[in-house]
Amino acid sequence: MSKGHQQGRSDGPPPAPQPLPIAVVDNHTHLDIARDGHPAPDVEVALSQAAAVGVDRVVQIGCDLSGARFTVEQVAQHPRMLGGVAIHPNEAAKLAATGELAAAWDEIEQLAAHPRIRVIGETGLDYFRTGPEGVQAQHDSFRWHIDLAKRTGKALQIHDRDAHDDVLRILAEEGAPESTVMHCFSGDINLARTCVEKGYHLSFSGTVTFKNARALRDALAIVPLDRLLVETDAPYLTPAPYRGAVNSSYLVPITVRAMAEVLAIDVPTLCASLSANSERVYGSWTV
Template sequence: MSDPNLRRSDKPAPPQPLPSPVVDNHTHLDISRDGGAPPDVRAVIDEAVAVGVDRMVQVGCDLAGARFTERVIDAHPELLGGVALHPNEAPKLYAAGELDAAYAEIERIAAHPRVRVVGESGLDYFRTGPDGIAVQQESFRWHIELAKRLGKALQIHDREAHEDVMRILAEQGAPEKTVLHCFSGDVAMARECVERGYYVSVAGVVTFKNARELRAALAQVPLEQLLVETDAPYLTPSPHRGATNAPYLVPLTVRALAEVKNVDVPTLCAALSENSERVYGPW
């Protein structure tokens, strides 16, 4: 549960730095949870580097976010980019008659050499009703093909759509480097992801007391297929649930994951860093 005394405006203290650097492989520096201005990108990066999070993947999941991503990855060497139309964006763009034009702009930005990710794309059956499912699935297939055509990694958003996500990946043929962003599946899904060679990205949810099923699932994933992320400004790890998330809080998730995997933190940090560069290439 969230700390009832903690507000989003309260800034948690920096955690103990990690013994070696890791990557926040999914963050949204263009988004503010309180409706105000987005965070100061340089300040966010500096705070993260100070605790051992020296590289980040900035993900823009609508047209404004994709344009922002294109700008900041050129300005900040610590950042690589990911761009896509979030599954909740696709039905809105389709209804407005703007989906094809949006696809064209995403494809243009995705060709940028420092954009290494097509994503987050996928399926979200939590916020989009039945009328939007067909468009979501068509958009997901389009992004899968874009990632393969450009030779980029694919990051997948999956909310209450596990079966269809896995089915469409199998039907379409997943890119060589496929990442389940903010993994939320069960033990069976984790095992299937491992068998297919997908990467499983772990967010702050792993620290939540009620995430026992998730921790059991992550126990099935070998170190060489694990990544770590914030999904900032969301999913702030315990004990700071309720505050705004940021890349400098990744060490809390890393230490919780080390307990799940029963490995020491230096070993996990080395694996996470190596895996990130295997998926995204050098920064």
């Protein structure tokens, strides 16, 4: 979840892009979140719109208690959806301040037991929105989520905002889960190389299409195909030229085509890799 990354908005939803030739997964979306005065999306409509352009599966992420409860309810109803649950790092700092963090962890662990919850996340560190007084709570919560991912055998999705060094340090100290995903990757080429060397997956969002994102595109260019994922982080981070509009999974093809251009490969090859990587990380949507 990346509130604050985008500026401005446009009138009306963006048009549907050209469908992808091979279906892919939106690796990270928030169907429980309303934005900019708009209502939260109708889940069935959002999933159908996405499937119509070749985004036939999604990973719904609930990163507070209400979102996690919503996620468990929805994955039980929609075969195109798997889910993730966690306490977002900014939420962890707030809950710690009121003495409620441990109880929240207990509920997240219970919700994570659902067989269609395949992700612990998004968890991690955010030094942009939480000040020094919340850092320790974020560190404690990140460590707890890493342990939960390892105990449950689920993938870990990491939120990393202005905290690259500490994210890598804590992962090294705790030992990363077998499947670790850098959600909405925001680092440079050096961070990308480090993550690849450690065996992490890097998930790219609409930010890769932004004009000022040259360093991010340089980072993407060195990531092997078998370590790539794509996401929206909807309703945020809408790809250009629709930056500022409400994002949705049906806009993933814009990001995929931009990624293919950076990687200098054809779109079907990239789509096949993105789909296979998602199934490897999260398992089958049909089970």
